[in-house]
Amino acid sequence: MNRNLARILAALAGAVMVTLPALAGAYPLQVARNIMLYMALAVTWDMLLRSGQISFGIAGLFGLGAYASILAVLRAGMPALLSIPFAALLSGVVALIIGFLILRLRAMYFSIVTLALAEIFRIVIQNLVDFTGGPEGVIMKGRIFGGSDSGIYWLTLCGLFVALGASYWFEKSKIHFALTAIRNNEVSARTSGVDIFRWLLLAFVVTSTIQGFLGGIYVQSYGFATPDSVFSADFTLLPLAMALLGGIHSTVGPILGAVLLGLASEYLKLQIPYGHLVVYGIIIIIVILFMPQGLLGLFRKATRGGKGRAS
Amino acid sequence: MAVTRRTGILIVLCIAAAAIIIAWRPTVLIYGIQQAGLYAAIAIPMGLVLGIVHIVNLAHGEFMMVAAYATYFACKALGMDPLLAVLPAAAVTAGFGWIVFQLTIKRALKAPELNQLILTFGLGIVMSQGVNLLFTSQTRKISLDYVSASMDIGDLSFGIWSFVFVAVAVVYAYGLKFFLTRTTLGKAALAVGQNPRGAAIVGIDVNRVYGIVFALALALVGGMGALFITKAAIFPMVGAPFTMKSFCLVAVAGIGNIPGILGASVLLGLSESILRAFRETRGWADIVFFVLIIVVILGRSLKWSFPLKGRKA
Numbered sequence A: 001m002n003r004n005l006a007r008i009l010a011a012l013a014g015a016v017m018v019t020l021p022a023l024a025g026a027y028p029l030q031v032a033r034n035i036m037l038y039m040a041l042a043v044t045w046d047m048l049l050r051s052g053q054i055s056f057g058i059a060g061l062f063g064l065g066a067y068a069s070i071l072a073v074l075r076a077g078m079p080a081l082l083s084i085p086f087a088a089l090l091s092g093v094v095a096l097i098i099g100f101l102i103l104r105l106r107a108m109y110f111s112i113v114t115l116a117l118a119e120i121f122r123i124v125i126q127n128l129v130d131f132t133g134g135p136e137g138v139i140m141k142g143r144i145f146g147g148s149d150s151g152i153y154w155l156t157l158c159g160l161f162v163a164l165g166a167s168y169w170f171e172k173s174k175i176h177f178a179l180t181a182i183r184n185n186e187v188s189a190r191t192s193g194v195d196i197f198r199w200l201l202l203a204f205v206v207t208s209t210i211q212g213f214l215g216g217i218y219v220q221s222y223g224f225a226t227p228d229s230v231f232s233a234d235f236t237l238l239p240l241a242m243a244l245l246g247g248i249h250s251t252v253g254p255i256l257g258a259v260l261l262g263l264a265s266e267y268l269k270l271q272i273p274y275g276h277l278v279v280y281g282i283i284i285i286i287v288i289l290f291m292p293q294g295l296l297g298l299f300r301k302a303t304r305g306g307k308g309r310a311s
Numbered sequence B: 001m002a003v004t005r006r007t008g009i010l011i012v013l014c015i016a017a018a019a020i021i022i023a024w025r026p027t028v029l030i031y032g033i034q035q036a037g038l039y040a041a042i043a044i045p046m047g048l049v050l051g052i053v054h055i056v057n058l059a060h061g062e063f064m065m066v067a068a069y070a071t072y073f074a075c076k077a078l079g080m081d082p083l084l085a086v087l088p089a090a091a092v093t094a095g096f097g098w099i100v101f102q103l104t105i106k107r108a109l110k111a112p113e114l115n116q117l118i119l120t121f122g123l124g125i126v127m128s129q130g131v132n133l134l135f136t137s138q139t140r141k142i143s144l145d146y147v148s149a150s151m152d153i154g155d156l157s158f159g160i161w162s163f164v165f166v167a168v169a170v171v172y173a174y175g176l177k178f179f180l181t182r183t184t185l186g187k188a189a190l191a192v193g194q195n196p197r198g199a200a201i202v203g204i205d206v207n208r209v210y211g212i213v214f215a216l217a218l219a220l221v222g223g224m225g226a227l228f229i230t231k232a233a234i235f236p237m238v239g240a241p242f243t244m245k246s247f248c249l250v251a252v253a254g255i256g257n258i259p260g261i262l263g264a265s266v267l268l269g270l271s272e273s274i275l276r277a278f279r280e281t282r283g284w285a286d287i288v289f290f291v292l293i294i295v296v297i298l299g300r301s302l303k304w305s306f307p308l309k310g311r312k313a
Helices: A002-023 A026-049 A058-076 A080-102 A107-127 A149-172 A174-184 A186-191 A196-222 A234-246 A252-271 A278-290 A294-304 B002-024 B026-052 B060-078 B086-108 B113-135 B163-182 B184-194 B196-201 B206-231 B236-253 B258-276 B282-302
Strands: B150-153 B156-159
Touching (some): A026 A149, A026 A196, A080 A107, A234 A278, A234 A294, B002 B258, B026 B156, B060 B236, B086 B113, B163 B184, B184 B206
Antiparallel strands (some): B150 B156
C-alpha cells in the first residue's frame, strides 16, 4: 500500500519534472533548477553521513568542480559539455588524495577539517591569480547550450539523477550495510571484517565526485565563477538544512527537505534579501533538538504508531 | 619519553627560528607574537569547553563577534571606552552563553557527538546571519588614540597596544590553571571533564558544572570580544575564522592542555607573520592553520602512542 503510494508519487514527480520545461516560463525553471541542485547536494551530503561522518566541506568540493570546469573551458579550450565530467573527475581525484589524509580522523576532527576545506580551496584559487583570475574570478563568453533555459534544465536534472542513482546504489548494495555498521559501532564493524577506511574512502570519493560534477553544471549554467560565489557557505548550509529537515540516512528525506526549503527560500529571498540564511540556522537547531529524524521520522512515527522499521 | 623529547626538539627549533627572525626582521617576530596572543586568548576558552564539556563549539567565534557588536553599540550609545566595557561584556556574554546552553546545548549533551556539532554549527549561523540581518554586513570600527601607541628601539618602531592580547592570553591560561587546580569548583570541573559518571557518583551536579564552565568560557570570550574591537574592524563573518583557528590550536596543544595553547599559537602566529612579510606569500598566510592541523593531527593518529586526549591542565 505504502510502497504503491510511493511509486505513484515518484511517477507524478517524474512527470512534472519532464514536462516542466515545456509548460513553465524562465523563472519557474530557474527555481526548479536551484531546488534540483541543492537536492542533489543534500543527497550527497547524506550519503556520507550514513557512515557517521559529518562533512561541512560540500562548498569546497562543489567550488573546486566549478573552477575545474570553467578553467578547463577557458584555459584548455575543452568543450563545455566535456568539462563537466572533467570537473567531476578532478574533484574525485582531489578527494581521493585528501581522503587518504583526513579519513584517518574521526568525528569532530574530520568535520572541522572538512569545514576548513572550502576556505582552503578558496584561498588557493584566490592566490593563483594568473591561472584562476584571483578574487575577481573568471567569465566565459557564453553559457552552455547558448544559454538555453531548457537545455540547462535538462543538464541539472541529469546531475540530480546521478546523485539520486548513486544514493540508491548506496542504499541497495552491500555498501549500505558497511556504512551502517561503521556508523553504529566502528569496533564491532571492524571485528566483523568491515574494512572501515576503504568504505569511508569510497563514500567520500563518490560523494565528492558528484559534488564536483554539480559544481561543473552550476558554473556552466551561469557562465562565471568567483571565489565568493562558488565557495559560498550557502552550498554547505542549505543542503545540510534540507537533509536534516527531511530526515537523514535516506534518499527520500533530503528530497522532501529540498522541495520544502527550496520553495521556502525563493519566498524568503524576496522578503529578506540579506540574512535570510538565519532561517536555515533556526531550522537546523530545531530539527536537531526536537526531531533528530526529521519530517520523515515524524511521518514514520505517526503512520506506524511509534514502531521501528520492519526491515 | 617521547613527549618530552619531541617538546625539547620543538623548543630548540622555535628558539632557532626566533633567533633567525630577530636578526632578519624584528617586526615580524613582534607582530607574530601579538597575533599569537590574540589567537591564544580566543582559543583558550574553546579549549576549556572542549576539555570539560566535551563539546566542539562551532559557534565559538560567533559568540566573540556578538560580544564585539554588543560592545560596539554600547560604546557608541554611551560614549564609553571599550576598555571599560570588558568586564560588562564578559558578564553579559556569560549570561547569554548560560541561556544558550540551557536552551539548546544541554538538551544535546546526551545525543551523539555529531548532533552537537551540527547544533553548534546552526547556532553559529543564527548568530552571524542574525547580526547580518539586523546590522547589515557593513564593517564597523571604533577609532581610539591609545591603540596606535608605538615604541621605538633604535631605528625600530612598532605598535605596542596588541601586546595587551598577549597579556590577556597569559592571564587566561594561568588563571584557568589556577582555577582548575586550586578552587573547589575548578576541581569539580576537572573531575567532570575526566569522568562525568564518576563525578556524578561522588555527588557533583554534572549539568550544573557544564553550565558554569560554558558560561565561564563565554565570559572569557566576551572579554576578548570587547578587546577585539579596540584593534580590529568587525563584520558579521569576523568570528568564523577564529572558530577554526581556535580549534586548530586546541587540537595541536592536545585537548585538556590549556597552557599548551600558548605555544601552539606562537607557532601559528609566527608562521603567519613570516608569510605576511613577503608580498608574494601574503595571501597564503591563512592556510597555515590548516597545514598545522593536518600535520599535527595526522602525526598523532599515525603514532597511536601519542593519544589525542593528552594531559589534563
